[in-house]
Amino acid sequence: MKLTVWTYEGPPHVGAMRVATGMKGLHYVLHAPQGDTYADLLFTMIERRDHRPPVTYTTFQARDLGADTANLFKTACQDAYARFKPEAIIVGASCTAELIQDDPGGLAETMGLDIPVIPLELPSYQRKENFGADETFFQIVRHLAKPMEKTQRVTCNLLGPTALGFRHRDDIQEITNLLYELGVEVNVTAPMGATPSDIAKMGQAHFNVLLYPETGEQAARYCERTFDQPYTKTVPIGAGATRDFIAEVKALAGITAEIDTDRLRQTWWSRSVDSTYLTGKRVFLFGDGTHVKAAARIARDEMGFEVAGMGCYNREYARDIRALAKEYGVEPLITDDYLEVERAIEALQPEMILGTQMERHIGKRLGIPCAVISAPVHVQDFPARYSPQMGFEGANVIFDTWIHPLVMGLEEHLLHMFREDFEFHDAAGPSHHGGHAPKPLSPAAGEAGSMPAETAPAPPSTDVITWLADAEKELKKIPFFVRGKARRNTETFAAEKGLHEISLDTLYEAKAHYAR
Amino acid sequence: MTNQMPPPPSLGCRSQPILKQRGQREVFCGLTGIIWLHRKIQDAFFLVVGSRTCAHLLQSAAGVMIFAEPRFGTAILEESDLAGLNDAHAELDRTVAELLERRPDIRQLFLVGSCPSEVIKLDLSRAAERMTQAYAPKVRVLEYSGSGIETTFTQGEDACLAAMVPVLPETDAQELMVVGALPDVVEDQMLGLLSDLGIGPVRVLPARNIDSDTAVGPNTVFALTQPFLGDTHAALERRGARHIAAPFPFGEEGTTAWLRALAREFGVSDETFDAVTEAPRRRARQAVAQAAEPLSGNSVFFFPDSQLEIPLARFLTRECGMSAIEVGSPYIHDGIHGPDLELLPAGPQLSEGQDVDLQLDRCREASPDLTVCGLGLANPLEAEGLSTKWAIELVFTPVHFYEQAGDLASLFARPLRRKSILGVAAE
Numbered sequence: 001m002k003l004t005v006w007t008y009e010g011p012p013h014v015g016a017m018r019v020a021t022g023m024k025g026l027h028y029v030l031h032a033p034q035g036d037t038y039a040d041l042l043f044t045m046i047e048r049r050d051h052r053p054p055v056t057y058t059t060f061q062a063r064d065l066g067a068d069t070a071n072l073f074k075t076a077c078q079d080a081y082a083r084f085k086p087e088a089i090i091v092g093a094s095c096t097a098e099l100i101q102d103d104p105g106g107l108a109e110t111m112g113l114d115i116p117v118i119p120l121e122l123p124s125y126q127r128k129e130n131f132g133a134d135e136t137f138f139q140i141v142r143h144l145a146k147p148m149e150k151t152q153r154v155t156c157n158l159l160g161p162t163a164l165g166f167r168h169r170d171d172i173q174e175i176t177n178l179l180y181e182l183g184v185e186v187n188v189t190a191p192m193g194a195t196p197s198d199i200a201k202m203g204q205a206h207f208n209v210l211l212y213p214e215t216g217e218q219a220a221r222y223c224e225r226t227f228d229q230p231y232t233k234t235v236p237i238g239a240g241a242t243r244d245f246i247a248e249v250k251a252l253a254g255i256t257a258e259i260d261t262d263r264l265r266q267t268w269w270s271r272s273v274d275s276t277y278l279t280g281k282r283v284f285l286f287g288d289g290t291h292v293k294a295a296a297r298i299a300r301d302e303m304g305f306e307v308a309g310m311g312c313y314n315r316e317y318a319r320d321i322r323a324l325a326k327e328y329g330v331e332p333l334i335t336d337d338y339l340e341v342e343r344a345i346e347a348l349q350p351e352m353i354l355g356t357q358m359e360r361h362i363g364k365r366l367g368i369p370c371a372v373i374s375a376p377v378h379v380q381d382f383p384a385r386y387s388p389q390m391g392f393e394g395a396n397v398i399f400d401t402w403i404h405p406l407v408m409g410l411e412e413h414l415l416h417m418f419r420e421d422f423e424f425h426d427a428a429g430p431s432h433h434g435g436h437a438p439k440p441l442s443p444a445a446g447e448a449g450s451m452p453a454e455t456a457p458a459p460p461s462t463d464v465i466t467w468l469a470d471a472e473k474e475l476k477k478i479p480f481f482v483r484g485k486a487r488r489n490t491e492t493f494a495a496e497k498g499l500h501e502i503s504l505d506t507l508y509e510a511k512a513h514y515a516r
Numbered sequence: 517m518t519n520q521m522p523p524p525p526s527l528g529c530r531s532q533p534i535l536k537q538r539g540q541r542e543v544f545c546g547l548t549g550i551i552w553l554h555r556k557i558q559d560a561f562f563l564v565v566g567s568r569t570c571a572h573l574l575q576s577a578a579g580v581m582i583f584a585e586p587r588f589g590t591a592i593l594e595e596s597d598l599a600g601l602n603d604a605h606a607e608l609d610r611t612v613a614e615l616l617e618r619r620p621d622i623r624q625l626f627l628v629g630s631c632p633s634e635v636i637k638l639d640l641s642r643a644a645e646r647m648t649q650a651y652a653p654k655v656r657v658l659e660y661s662g663s664g665i666e667t668t669f670t671q672g673e674d675a676c677l678a679a680m681v682p683v684l685p686e687t688d689a690q691e692l693m694v695v696g697a698l699p700d701v702v703e704d705q706m707l708g709l710l711s712d713l714g715i716g717p718v719r720v721l722p723a724r725n726i727d728s729d730t731a732v733g734p735n736t737v738f739a740l741t742q743p744f745l746g747d748t749h750a751a752l753e754r755r756g757a758r759h760i761a762a763p764f765p766f767g768e769e770g771t772t773a774w775l776r777a778l779a780r781e782f783g784v785s786d787e788t789f790d791a792v793t794e795a796p797r798r799r800a801r802q803a804v805a806q807a808a809e810p811l812s813g814n815s816v817f818f819f820p821d822s823q824l825e826i827p828l829a830r831f832l833t834r835e836c837g838m839s840a841i842e843v844g845s846p847y848i849h850d851g852i853h854g855p856d857l858e859l860l861p862a863g864p865q866l867s868e869g870q871d872v873d874l875q876l877d878r879c880r881e882a883s884p885d886l887t888v889c890g891l892g893l894a895n896p897l898e899a900e901g902l903s904t905k906w907a908i909e910l911v912f913t914p915v916h917f918y919e920q921a922g923d924l925a926s927l928f929a930r931p932l933r934r935k936s937i938l939g940v941a942a943e
Contacts, residue, residue: 001592002594002611004568004571004589004591005586006571007568007571010568011567011568011569014572033545034543034668035544035573035668037541037543037544037892038548041576041890041891041892044891044895044896045894045895046576049896050899058540059664062666076539083873095568096567096664100635124567125598126594128568
């Protein structure tokens with residue numbers, strides 16, 4: 001049993017829904033109790049879809065449990081077949097239906113429907129949403145895709161985009177265009193937008209582009225084995241990764257064409273002098289493994305940030321993130337416990353968080369700016385405008401998104417120079433945000449005169465360090481967006497020197513010590 | 517008193533046949549009630565014993581996440597918990613100990629059963645008894661089911677309140693108990709009205725914290741402010757309390773009828789009643805008249821959601837000039853919904869439960885001017901050209917009693933106003 005406040009991933013059948021809802025002509029018959037239909041609103045509200053997800057739920061109730069839930073399933077399946085006329089059906093159970101062991105797959109098989117019926121085994125008490133999507137897509141491909149002669153021209157499939165994915169809609173467009181410029185046509189994009197008959201033709205492609213390993217890797221591996229289709233290993237998020245991706249595609253497709261990179265503004269925007277203020281900003285990264293890996297590279301190599309910590313919530317990518325964290329010299333945080341992430345961020349006091357919608361809330365609570373780089377995301381992360389994460393336009397979008405929450409260059413200096421201006425102060429936040437004040441943890445903590453060291457947990461020493469009044473007053477003059485770092489550095493410095501009290505001198509000695 | 521009475525009901529709908537279909541029900545489960553109950557009862561924590569789906573529902577249904585650590589959480593069952601129930605109980609004890617250690621401010625803990633905990637027959641009442649003994653007197657531990665196999669949406673609140681009834685202190689005092697979670701501001705308005713009428717002492721269920729003096733006994737009379745409290749109603753009657761049936765306090769007419777039933781019970785004179793209610797009634801009528809202008813002459817179709825549908829249909833048809841095509845409710849309980857059904861003008865199809873696909877067929881066929889439905893259906897129906905009102909907002913917004921009557925009408929009017937502002941032709 002695990003106590004959970006918020007979850008990063010839904011149950012695996014929601015992953016299956018993401019695949020089904022992304023596709024066309026496919027229907028999902030889900031053996032599930034009344035109430036599990038809440039999942040429809042993820043798609044109709046958060047993603048603003050204008051159609052109901054293609055899911056029929058059996059919505060059994062307590063009174064059905066003593067009777068015949070198996071028959072209820074068969075009726076629902078028959079009705080869905082008759083009403084929606086899908087090309088293929090996937091069938092499965094949600095967490096509760098798994099316990100009553102009706103075997104939807106077996107039941108559906110006995111019904112003799114004249115369309116493919118694909119059973120899903122998604123263990124609800126062990127696995128989560130991404131696994132559910134990955135496994136569902138794999139099963140669909142395994143059942144429907146047939147070996148075929150390769151197309152005459154070089155083509156590839158795009159694998160992994162689903163409904164409710166973070167910017168999947170725009171990434172597909174960006175990468176499809178990029179490939180087209182390289183002279184590679186997209187054979188099938190799946191699951192998003194594909195019909196079961198499209199899936200059947202996947203074997204025609206020469207290779208696969210794996211856009212989202214979290215939701216497409218099993219299918220990519222299967223196609224590699226079965227259809228002799230190699231797949232790309234670089235996820236083209238960021239300027240450097242996009243260039244590597246292009247090189248990989250050129251090698252796979254055997255082409256030498258050069259591509260026009262004029263649209264890539266991110267590199268110049270980042271080199272231009274106004275961006276100097278980004279140098280060495282300490283950022284904390286959290287999200288799914290793939291997006292965190294990409295963000296780490298962008299943060300360090302393309303923005304000039306310092307990566308202060310990183311982690312992911314999907315254990316499937318723990319090994320990758322551990323290796324990457326080692327390379328970046330930080331502690332990896334592999335957890336799906338929201339409170340643990342919050343504690344890590346509180347301890348590290350980064351200047352910015354690059355995370356999911358959960359970290360956006362942590363950031364608001366701690367007064368730390370945050371940009372969203374990964375699912376899970378909320379309604380505001382499904383923008384009306386074109387805003388991919390992948391390819392050259394994706395790199396531009398990421399540059400804008402990441403600097404938006406920050407206090408910008410000269411404003412930052414002015415805040416340093418005139419610290420006690422009554423209008424132009426900490427609590428006002430970046431001026432282009434119309435005054436977002438950081439939220440104090442509690443009114444009492446904000447008001448009280450003492451600045452207890454224990455609110456910044458885990459400096460190396462366990463001794464209590466006391467801030468003397470003058471040092472504390474000086475600390476408060478430091479703008480909010482660097483104050484956490486100043487406090488942490490000073491306390492670490494004091495602990496290393498074996499000091500128990502922090503005076504004004506200690507503060508400035510620490511500042512000199514950490515100067516860069 | 518003024519003579520601006522609404523038209524008398526022609527026939528009413530109380531004895532009308534009810535359409536019952538069996539198929540997919542597009543509704544929330546009772547866990548959803550935790551979203552408002554955990555704010556209402558300020559020293560309570562709601563621990564769902566369930567699956568990742570339960571946790572995901574709570575966070576998705578809340579729409580926005582609450583910044584502070586919420587006073588609810590999910591003890592997610594894992595593979596090992598399913599193997600042996602004894603181990604599951606031990607795990608639950610460990611989880612609760614961990615929770616109460618971190619939240620020393622918690623005085624009431626609700627263990628909330630879910631579909632999986634019920635299917636594996638994890639006996640939460642046994643767990644609650646055991647924990648009450650372990651943590652008394654500091655923390656009281658109760659349990660109820662919010663599972664989808666047992667409850668639909670607002671029935672979760674019903675189950676929660678019903679679980680509190682047996683542990684209420686006994687009293688012989690002649691008291692009024694008002695039952696149903698109301699927003700604090702609305703509750704205060706109601707208490708003000710009752711006190712002006714000279715009705716009292718008044719107790720509320722749920723109270724804002726465990727130290728309240730809500731008690732029950734043979735001289736208690738109770739009134740419901742929410743139409744979904746059937747089990748709580750039964751539990752209170754088992755404790756000897758007597759129900760005062762009345763239409764629900766939505767709109768000017770409903771509020772007046774609700775108050776009048778109480779006034780009669782407590783022997784309040786007509787003069788006092790008129791003196792206390794005249795000003796707020798006038799304000800409510802005025803506000804409704806303004807807000808309901810876009811509604812007048814339009815038709816409405818209710819999908820089942822919260823059991824508020826019948827009283828709201830009564831409000832829309834009698835005070836806002838709308839006509840009802842279909843009024844669907846997850847459950848229809850004659851003892852509770854009867855007074856509203858009597859006032860509801862004959863005409864609409866009443867339906868209980870649903871087969872959502874068949875109901876959508878009827879809705880498209882009828883092409884109502886306004887469709888009241890859940891979040892899963894609203895955008896798809898908008899895309900088909902129908903105007904919709906998300907039903908969940910009616911549960912999350914202060915809508916009871918006189919001062920909110922205008923707001924209630926505006927909630928329904930807003931989709932129509934918006935459509936006319938945006939210049940989308942209502943198809």
